[in-house]
Amino acid sequence: MRRKIVAGNWKMNTVLPEGEMLVKQLEFLTKDLDNGVELIIAPPFTHLVTVGKYLSENGVKVSLSAQNCADQDKGAYTGEVSAAMLRNAGCKYVILGHSERREYYGENSESLLRKINLVLNEGMQPIFCVGERLEERESNSHFEVVSAQIKEVLYKLRGVELANVIIAYEPVWAIGTGKTASSDQAEEMHAYIRRVVADKFPDYAENMPILYGGSCKPSNAQEIFSKENVDGGLIGGASLVAQDFVAIAKSF
Numbered sequence: 001m002r003r004k005i006v007a008g009n010w011k012m013n014t015v016l017p018e019g020e021m022l023v024k025q026l027e028f029l030t031k032d033l034d035n036g037v038e039l040i041i042a043p044p045f046t047h048l049v050t051v052g053k054y055l056s057e058n059g060v061k062v063s064l065s066a067q068n069c070a071d072q073d074k075g076a077y078t079g080e081v082s083a084a085m086l087r088n089a090g091c092k093y094v095i096l097g098h099s100e101r102r103e104y105y106g107e108n109s110e111s112l113l114r115k116i117n118l119v120l121n122e123g124m125q126p127i128f129c130v131g132e133r134l135e136e137r138e139s140n141s142h143f144e145v146v147s148a149q150i151k152e153v154l155y156k157l158r159g160v161e162l163a164n165v166i167i168a169y170e171p172v173w174a175i176g177t178g179k180t181a182s183s184d185q186a187e188e189m190h191a192y193i194r195r196v197v198a199d200k201f202p203d204y205a206e207n208m209p210i211l212y213g214g215s216c217k218p219s220n221a222q223e224i225f226s227k228e229n230v231d232g233g234l235i236g237g238a239s240l241v242a243q244d245f246v247a248i249a250k251s252f
C-alpha cells in the first residue's frame with residue numbers, strides 16, 4: 001500500500017500570527033482525521049521554528065515542510081537557507097523544483113540535483129515537482145518534458161535514496177489558474193511517471209507516492225484522488241483555508 005499524502009504549499013502568504021492561527025485551526029479540524037492520510041504544511045521560512053515547535057509540543061497530526069532550500073551546504077551564500085537549518089527547525093520535507101522557482105529563479109536540473117542530495121543527506125524527504133507548460137501540452141511534448149525532468153535529476157540517485165523521494169506532478173497551466181487537469185489527464189501522466197521511474201528503479205517505483213497539484217480543491221479532490229496512480233495532492237491556494245485543506249484530506 002502506497003502512502004497517501006496531502007501537502008499544503010503556503011507560498012509567500014501569511015505573516016507569522018496569521019500562520020499560527022491557521023495552524024490552530026488545522027489542529028482543531030484534524031482531530032478526527034483517521035483515514036490514513038499524512039498531512040504536510042509548507043509555511044514560509046520565517047514561520048518554521050515557531051510552527052514546528054507548536055506542532056510537536058501539541059501533538060498535532062501535521063508534518064512540516066520547507067518550500068525550498070539552498071543548493072550549497074553552508075558558508076558565504078547570503079540570503080540562503082541550508083538543508084541542515086531546515087532539519088534543525090523541524091522539517092521532515094522540502095518542496096524542490098516548484099514551477100515558480102524554475103520559472104522566476106532559474107532553477108534547473110543541475111541545482112535541483114544538488115538540493116535533493118543535500119535534503120536526503122539531512123534525512124529529510126524531497127517533494128520533487130515536475131510538470132509541463134501550456135504550450136508544451138498543446139504541442140504534445142508533455143510526456144517528453146516530464147520524462148526529461150525526472151531523468152535529469154532522479155536518475156542520478158541511488159535506489160535507496162529514491163525510496164525517500166515524493167514526486168508532485170503539477171501541470172504549470174493548472175497552478176493557481178482555476179483550471180484543473182481532468183482526473184484522466186492526471187492518471188495518464190501519473191502512470192507514465194511511474195513507468196519512467198520503474199525503467200531505472202524497478203524495485204522502487206511501485207511504492208513511490210506521486211501527488212497531483214494544480215487548482216485542487218474540495219470539489220474536485222475526490223475525483224482526482226480516486227485514480228489508481230494518484231496518491232494525494234500538493235495544494236496551493238486551498239491550503240490557506242483550513243476547512244478546505246482538511247476537506248481535501250478527507251476526500252480519500
Ligand code: PEP
Nearest residue numbers: 175176213214215236237
Ligand atoms: C502549487 O503551487 O503547488 C499549487 C498546486 O497551487 P494551486 O493549488 O493554487 O493551483
